[in-house]
Amino acid sequence: MHKEIQKMKEIILVYLDRSGGLEKFVHDCKKYNDSKQSYAVYRFVISINPSDVAELDATLGNYVLHKPMKAAGIFQSVCFIAIKTLSLIEQLQTEAQISILLKPTHLPPLPSYVLSLSAFPFNYTSKRFYMSEGIVIAMGTVTKYTQGARFLCTGETCPFSEGFRYIRVHLPGATESATVRNDFVCSLCSSPLQEDMKFRVLGDKQVVEMIDAKVLNALKGYSDHKSHFRIQTFTVFLRDELANTMTIGNHYKIIGIPACVQNGPQATAFIEVSSVQLCKPNGPSFIGENFKYLLSLTSSSCWRFTATLANIFASQVVPPGTYNTLKLAILLSLVQTCEIENADYLDLLIVTSDTLIIDRLLNYSLCLLPRGIRHPSSSDIFPSVSKDKHGTGSASIQACSALLAQGGICYIGDLSSYKKDKLELLQSVLESRTTTLFIPGKKYGEEADQQMTISIQTNFWSYVDVGSSPKKHTARDSFLIGQMDLSLIPPNLLDVFGLLIYNEFPLCQLSFPVVHHVLQKAINPEAMLYRVSQQFRTQDYEEFILFAKNLHVQLGSEAENLIQGYYLASRRVRRDSLHGSNLSASALKILISLSKAHTKLSLRKKVLEEDALIAILLFESSLTLKHGKSALCIEPNAVFPFDLSDENSLQQRDIYLLQCHHQLLQFIGAYSPGTYVSTNEE
Numbered sequence: 001m002h003k004e005i006q007k008m009k010e011i012i013l014v015y016l017d018r019s020g021g022l023e024k025f026v027h028d029c030k031k032y033n034d035s036k037q038s039y040a041v042y043r044f045v046i047s048i049n050p051s052d053v054a055e056l057d058a059t060l061g062n063y064v065l066h067k068p069m070k071a072a073g074i075f076q077s078v079c080f081i082a083i084k085t086l087s088l089i090e091q092l093q094t095e096a097q098i099s100i101l102l103k104p105t106h107l108p109p110l111p112s113y114v115l116s117l118s119a120f121p122f123n124y125t126s127k128r129f130y131m132s133e134g135i136v137i138a139m140g141t142v143t144k145y146t147q148g149a150r151f152l153c154t155g156e157t158c159p160f161s162e163g164f165r166y167i168r169v170h171l172p173g174a175t176e177s178a179t180v181r182n183d184f185v186c187s188l189c190s191s192p193l194q195e196d197m198k199f200r201v202l203g204d205k206q207v208v209e210m211i212d213a214k215v216l217n218a219l220k221g222y223s224d225h226k227s228h229f230r231i232q233t234f235t236v237f238l239r240d241e242l243a244n245t246m247t248i249g250n251h252y253k254i255i256g257i258p259a260c261v262q263n264g265p266q267a268t269a270f271i272e273v274s275s276v277q278l279c280k281p282n283g284p285s286f287i288g289e290n291f292k293y294l295l296s297l298t299s300s301s302c303w304r305f306t307a308t309l310a311n312i313f314a315s316q317v318v319p320p321g322t323y324n325t326l327k328l329a330i331l332l333s334l335v336q337t338c339e340i341e342n343a344d345y346l347d348l349l350i351v352t353s354d355t356l357i358i359d360r361l362l363n364y365s366l367c368l369l370p371r372g373i374r375h376p377s378s379s380d381i382f383p384s385v386s387k388d389k390h391g392t393g394s395a396s397i398q399a400c401s402a403l404l405a406q407g408g409i410c411y412i413g414d415l416s417s418y419k420k421d422k423l424e425l426l427q428s429v430l431e432s433r434t435t436t437l438f439i440p441g442k443k444y445g446e447e448a449d450q451q452m453t454i455s456i457q458t459n460f461w462s463y464v465d466v467g468s469s470p471k472k473h474t475a476r477d478s479f480l481i482g483q484m485d486l487s488l489i490p491p492n493l494l495d496v497f498g499l500l501i502y503n504e505f506p507l508c509q510l511s512f513p514v515v516h517h518v519l520q521k522a523i524n525p526e527a528m529l530y531r532v533s534q535q536f537r538t539q540d541y542e543e544f545i546l547f548a549k550n551l552h553v554q555l556g557s558e559a560e561n562l563i564q565g566y567y568l569a570s571r572r573v574r575r576d577s578l579h580g581s582n583l584s585a586s587a588l589k590i591l592i593s594l595s596k597a598h599t600k601l602s603l604r605k606k607v608l609e610e611d612a613l614i615a616i617l618l619f620e621s622s623l624t625l626k627h628g629k630s631a632l633c634i635e636p637n638a639v640f641p642f643d644l645s646d647e648n649s650l651q652q653r654d655i656y657l658l659q660c661h662h663q664l665l666q667f668i669g670a671y672s673p674g675t676y677v678s679t680n681e682e
Helices: 002-019 021-034 050-056 058-066 068-086 289-297 304-312 324-335 355-366 420-432 491-496 512-523 531-535 538-549 557-573 587-601 609-627 647-671
Strands: 042-048 098-104 130-140 143-153 166-169 193-195 201-211 234-239 251-263 266-278 348-352 372-374 384-387 395-398 409-414 434-439 450-455 459-465 499-502
Touching: 002 021, 002 042, 002 050, 002 058, 002 068, 021 042, 021 068, 050 058, 058 068, 058 098, 068 098, 098 266, 289 304, 289 538, 304 324, 304 587, 304 647, 324 348, 324 355, 324 499, 324 538, 324 587, 324 609, 348 355, 355 372, 355 409, 355 459, 384 434, 395 450, 420 434, 420 491, 491 609, 499 609, 538 587, 557 587, 557 609, 557 647, 587 609, 609 647
Parallel strands: 042 098, 234 266, 348 459, 348 499, 372 409, 409 459
Antiparallel strands: 130 201, 130 251, 130 395, 143 166, 143 193, 143 201, 201 234, 251 266, 384 395, 434 450
């Protein structure tokens, strides 16, 4: 056994030299030596590639993967010899003062190295490296733990009453009491050991709760997946340089050593993390053949592909040709989702008296994204603070629907059911895309109060059930033409939603196709009622949306001029002497977001005037519902004024949209004459 250990020590030296680890080790030693301070523990982090080690020596590779504690002991011995031989740290006295933390760069891609709490059994006794991944749903504040401590024998004549013979360091899976307590005794004279407090080394510790990514399927509210599984959270400990490397709501892949802590009658399983890697799912590099064929058929016009797409979308839930404006808005919001700050968000607020069909349509659409979350009304939409349940007494930030939907959609249901304080918080988040948490220091064992700002990177969907109110919320003569009574919702909250959509079919006037569809689905829920449902399956839409949302689009100068011209003209037209302009401060940003979304949905990379026109018509329809018609007088269903049944109807729609474009140019010329907008002379 001694020869085997000696051989592994030689291999370690060769590996460190080849991998650049020896150079880093010497640099770390120099920092300790230059400080001229005597440390109880000298801590070194060594990054190690298990594949390279196994190629050099299979036994050492096996130790690193399956016996990391023993492997760290062998690395410790090599590092001590190197320090003494090269005189790297003059203050170092004993080998026990060296603490080695091995960080594998990866693990073999084999099932035996993957740890999941949704699978059985959970092996936490092996003390070896496992790989796991999940979503952060709770995160504690950073606290201190004892990284290492020096103990001295209390016997006056004992040779271990001085020096660095008794050094205790934290090991993966160990509790605080395993490192420091008052019942240690000297191995030489059996006298009690006493800690030398001057040499205690403290490190940072953060407790994080993660959950398997499969839980997202259960939170969508509706799914075609029939499999059932058990989901539970698991605890991970981030220490020292890994503290604050995770963000709540993000998806991570971790490598660590599982362990178990006995706390009275309860046992808590957790993972001591060695490395953290952010998971960024890439969208597919292709779209289905049927979508490619549809794109080629409609290539003669910049408007036909998205019109046809909206016409046939969600045929599993509503008949083709119904709710086209709403379906187009949903598709635009779906492709305008991403996980970057300061993104172009597109929030939807739907005014309806038919909540059942709208709810089904929105639930179906949620499932087309990996991060589509239906918010349960019994929980919080935004993060909250509670006491950490692992005994630290510190604050723990709990995730919520908005953070779990990061990079996707958070569907919050009926807006009129929320109380005033929740609506005010929602308005604040939609304006700033951040939420602020106040953490009182006294309550959570801190000296000072803390304030934490969390980024909210998701689109929000909601609806207003005007049919549930005793007041009649329909267009009335006492209002301006086209305006609706939306007094259920605060005006400022209406303004921060990107788009306000009015349901095409009131409950009492449902079209025959909708009634027929609902009855047929009630009789046979699995039935494919339309041929288009077989040609464009739900999975095809998932791939299409993931492809479209990852397109990087640029705003063309002609489209930008058209948007700015409309914006300036609308500000002049839509204003009154009391409140000034009716356009919100975010109007220009919403118009650009809508234009980019239509470009992505069209599978193009440059925003054209045609995209800007659709954005302007949708936005003007939204303004009409809030404030009534303006000098730019458009149809009630501005984007889909009539049914799309064949090639001729698509041609008629193109002619109609060209007329809208000409009308828009006249509007800009009349009310914003200083704006340059290109016109085609015929």
